Amino acid sequence: MSYKIVIDSCGELTQEMKESGLYETASLTMQVDEYTIVDDESFDQADFLKKVADSPNCPKSSCPSPERYMKAYDCGAEHVYAVTLSAELSGSYNSAILGKNLFAEEKPEVKVYVFNSRSASIGETLIGLKIRECEEAGMTFEEVVEAVEAYIAEQNxxxxxxxxxxxxxxxxxxxxxxxxxxxxxxxxxxxxxxxxxxxxxxxxxxxxxxxxxxxxxxxxxxxxxxxxxxxxxxxxxxxxxxxxxxxxxxxxxxxxxxxxxxxxxxxxxxxxxxxxxxx
CATH class of the missing domain: 3.30.1180.10 (Hypothetical Protein Tm841; Chain: A;domain 3)
Incomplete structure (x- = not known):
């Protein structure tokens, strides 16, 4: 079965993950004063940290839209998994869920599941790797979901x-x-x-x-x-x-x-x- 793993940009993808073709990033955006920064391959950490240090204001972030998630789900794969940063910290999870529900109306035959990482950053990376491990082991979609949810519950x-x-x-x-x-x-x-x-x-x-x-x-x-x-x-x-x-x-x-x-x-x-x- 073909599969795709969508991870919001709070999760760091290793170079191997990027090159595998199995992962896609759903980018959040950040606002520092008048600057809008997209959290994608163009992100310049040094420049961003300087902007934050120079600003008296707090940087803000915006989550990917439901439409962005829908586009990621519509990838030709039979199984699609999304991983978002904790729903307690961002609207990314709710956006991914809404995108899933809208996508299901158009293509109900595609199985999509959204994981609330209940973590962030490298925690999302590990969840993405666990999904791949389960898929490569030949698990069914439902078995992957069960195994990964159990993994998330044990993650620290x-x-x-x-x-x-x-x-x-x-x-x-x-x-x-x-x-x-x-x-x-x-x-x-x-x-x-x-x-x-x-x-x-x-x-x-x-x-x-x-x-x-x-x-x-x-x-x-x-x-x-x-x-x-x-x-x-x-x-x-x-x-x-x-x-x-x-x-x-x-x-x-x-x-x-x-x-x-x-x-x-x-x-x-x-x-x-x-x-x-x-x-």
Whole structure:
């Protein structure tokens, strides 16, 4: 059976995923003052981060339209899967669902399913890889959906940010918490709950101590690591990401572990120096 995997642009696609022809990106857009930036192959992270740093205003994002998702679904494949960032963080999931319902009226014979990642960034990447694994194993459409939903339920997300401004300005953190954290150089260790909402897991004074706490939390939380892939995304801090990778690798044996640079939406929320880990 032919299949296609559509991932909104909060998810980072590896080079191999891009070259496979199995994946398509549904781009979000970002607004920084008078600048509109499309989160696609043209995204310039350095230029974007400079625009954000120079602006007194909070960057905003807009999700792909239902029509954009419909176009992605209409690809000639018999099975189509969409993966969106957490429905608690964006309208992308609802847009993908509406696009699916409209598309079903035109082509009811195509099977389409939309996964709410309940995560973001590299978490969506891992879900996209899991879908491919299940399809290549010869599972039916329904079996793929069941297996991937179970995988999402077991997935864990951790992140530590150098700068909390974007999360604060977008209402993801209380003003007091963000202000105190900044003033005292406290770095919260954040994660996502079972609904995909941002929660604080721990905190530490300084980035390095926060990253150590993150690694400790990962080691404690991940079960059967030999069967799991762990992924790290970073915003303009490859050395920091490599340090985290090496610290994890020394303590547990994973099936695989890889690093990716954040795309546009992930860069907007992670901000310069942010680290995201999903397993």
């Amino acid at each position: 997300t951790w992140f530590v940010l150098e700068n909390l401004d974007t999360l604060r300005k977008n209402g993801r953190l209380s003003t007091i918490k963000a202000f105190v954290a900044t003033a005292l150089k406290i770095k919260p260790l954040m994660g996502a709950n079972e609904n995909g909402e941002i929660i604080q897991l721990d905190q530490a004074r300084g980035m390095n101590k926060a990253l150590i706490k993150m690694v400790d939390s990962i080691i404690e939380k991940v079960e059967n690591p030999e069967d799991r892939i762990l992924a790290i995304s970073h915003c303009n801090c490859p050395d920091r990401a490599q340090m985290v990778k090496e610290a994890i690798s020394k303590r547990i044996g994973l099936k695989d572990i890889f690093i990716a640079d954040t795309a546009g939406i992930s860069s907007m929320y992670a901000n310069d120096g942010g680290i995201i880990v999903v397993c």
